Amino acid sequence: MPKVLSQSAPSQTPVSSPAPEPRLPSPLPAPPTTQAGVPVPDCDVIVFGGTGDLAMRKLLPALWHRDREGQLPGSARIIAVSRSEASDTDYRDQVGAVVGPAVATDDEAAFVRFAHRLHHVTLDATGEPARDPGWSALTDLLRGGDERVRVFYLATAPQLFGPVSRGLQAAGLVTPLSRVVLEKPIGWDLASARAINDEVGEVFDESQVFRIDHYLGKETVQNLLVLRFANTLLEPLWNSSWIDHVQITAAETVGTGDRSGYYDGSGALRDMVQNHLLQLLCLVAMEPPGRLDRDAVRDEKLKVLQALRPMAAGDVARCTVRGQYRAGAVDGEPVPGYSTELGTLSDTETFVALKTEVQNWRWAGVPFYLRTGKRLHKRTSEIVVQFKPVPHSVFPEQTGQMIANRLVIHLQPNESVRLLMMTKEPGPGGLRLRPAPLNLSFADTFGTRFPDAYERLLMDVVRGNPTLFMRRDEVEAAWEWAEPILHGWQGSGEPPRPYHAGTPGPAAAIALIERDGRTWHEDHEEEPSL
Incomplete structure (x- = not known):
């Protein structure tokens, strides 16, 4: 060409x-x-x-x-x-x-x-x-x-x-x-974010500023709003009475590569959690807006950020895990560790897992588990909404096979929405139950090319539609919540926990969720779709 x-x-x-x-x-x-x-x-x-x-x-x-x-x-x-x-x-x-x-x-x-x-x-x-x-x-x-x-x-x-x-x-x-x-990122802490917003705000009116988060342009992320607010099936169940917990994962198999210099001054919390993952959390947890316009959606997202449980020093130690990849193998190929790629020793995290809560009536007592990392065993970005088990089973002999309903929204690489249901296994000889997902695969259903997130967002900027962009108060509220985590890690003096490239991350991240009696979702847990 x-x-x-x-x-x-x-x-x-x-x-x-x-x-x-x-x-x-x-x-x-x-x-x-x-x-x-x-x-x-x-x-x-x-x-x-x-x-x-x-x-x-x-x-x-x-x-x-x-x-x-x-x-x-x-x-x-x-x-x-x-x-x-x-x-x-x-x-x-x-x-x-x-x-x-x-x-x-x-x-x-x-x-x-x-x-x-x-x-x-x-x-x-x-x-x-x-x-x-x-x-x-x-x-x-x-x-x-x-x-x-x-x-x-x-x-x-x-x-x-x-x-x-x-x-x-x-x-x-x-x-x-x-x-x-x-x-993104808008700054590297709350003070720098405010300073940058002030500098830009001296030249451009807030209505002219579009703070982009490309995750919000993904088809499945936008479809989350439609699933919640255009269907009567889910929204009545979208609360602490029916939902046990929520998981949000953004995992990559690649390392930092040519971005090592930038990444070492950032780390996974600044690069992914403070923006991408918190924005996804907001879309899951927000209240229905009165209308789908430039400020109504962002008003509701801001309320979620303001309702996040603050991270005190004890919470940082108990509810967060940071890690850094060592040499290992990804897809059968040997890869170096982070410090080797960088060319020097570093305490920058390439993995973060954490537990938080949204302290309001809808979500009281529902934990949100977030994790992101580089050089992991698979590439995936997904939201998992785990519903509570049935209050009483009428299939006592099948109790061990009963699995609670789970909604899995795959953002990448294979965009889909899957609802795990219990179903009867075909055949005579009594009732045999097994889980199987109802699968809305975007590729199979729509059979067309899906525009990249930047395609949608760039045209929204040209048209002057800021609905899917972050407002100044959102950015600063996210930094206000995330900054104590950075301070807690710095104050602890503990280095990131090592994990080998090609694995799911540090063992402490598994312990973070399993001590609550839960496990991280993996695709192999689901049977072929119905």
């Missing part, structure tokens, strides 16, 4: 030269830009960190798929901003190398149109705006487009969110139709 780019995309001069052309003509007419009757406005998407891992691995492929589906207006542009000395043609070739393998033969004409949307500006966001010619180049490229939506996507370290925002303001690029997207 780089060949398509180099043949079809006109050569461009580097951005340090005189002002670039404001827009390349689209070689193909753009298809209609509506979805479910919601129009997509004219827009420019400006990605700071446009040559980085996130942009190349997620953002550009997401924008390509949306363009192929006809959701980007014909005049829409995608402008990458980075320190790389690259012309427009260079950048198009880079994107072609990433997106090209996904382009079918009959999509090549559409990809030519997409390539013509791409531009690159060389700019050092850490430098002084008045001295960096990249700001002038970006201003020239955007000149005359104040009536268009401008999406400034900050795919950078959080330390740059404030400086980039100030640079945009100094360059006169912030318009009433501008939005800014902030990648």
Whole structure:
């Protein structure tokens, strides 16, 4: 696919030269830009960190798929901003190398149109705006487009969110139709989160700030709202009278790889628990909103965060486990330990398991178990809602076979919703009971490609719909709850518990849940679906 780019995309001069052309003509007419009757406005998407891992691995492929589906207006542009000395043609070739393998033969004409949307500006966001010619180049490229939506996507370290925002303001690029997207994590503790929010808030109104958590864009996560609030079956049972406990797991088989430097300053709690897992917990535990709008859903999520049981020093020791992977084997292949990958010894956790509670009437006494880790035995993200057993069995001879109902929502890799039920095993000779799941497999049921989470969320930003994004008070409430855990670990002086790569994590994580008479859910516990 780089060949398509180099043949079809006109050569461009580097951005340090005189002002670039404001827009390349689209070689193909753009298809209609509506979805479910919601129009997509004219827009420019400006990605700071446009040559980085996130942009190349997620953002550009997401924008390509949306363009192929006809959701980007014909005049829409995608402008990458980075320190790389690259012309427009260079950048198009880079994107072609990433997106090209996904382009079918009959999509090549559409990809030519997409390539013509791409531009690159060389700019050092850490430098002084008045001295960096990249700001002038970006201003020239955007000149005359104040009536268009401008999406400034900050795919950078959080330390740059404030400086980039100030640079945009100094360059006169912030318009009433501008939005800014902030990648997680928002800071590394409560104080830094507040400082970053203050810096960005000096330039952008809160209604213009979109704090993205890509987990909220996953189809199965959104379907959780539909399952709860569009069906009468589950919601009457969605409380402490019928639910025994909830498990939320995000497990990865990969290590930190090229992200070791970033990850060592973050760790699993900051990287996954404070944002992704707490957001999933909020969607499970929230009260039904009065309507599905930009603030009603986020109001209810905030109430859940504020109702989480605070982690005192004793709770941290008793209710949390942190670990770090050592050398082992994943999928039969030997892999090094975390410190080996990093190149130095470290006390950063690559695994977290914890127990918490939502202290309100609906959830009183129901434990929520969260766990996440790298280099585990399988890759999965799932929510497990474990119901209580029947109060009285009329099958006394089958009591040992009775298993309480369980709702399993698989977020990845195989999106599905499974409800474990007790059923009679076919055949004569009396009643023989066994559990079997009712299985809603998205692939089998809908038989179509599922858009990546970033595809949905990027188009929500363009349309100005913040429902699936985190509000400032949500972010700060999550940090307020998570920060005592970090302090407790630091104060204890205990290193993370070791676990071998390719295993389910430290033994202490198993003990965390089993001392309550419960076990972590594993897929092999379920029989084939009915």
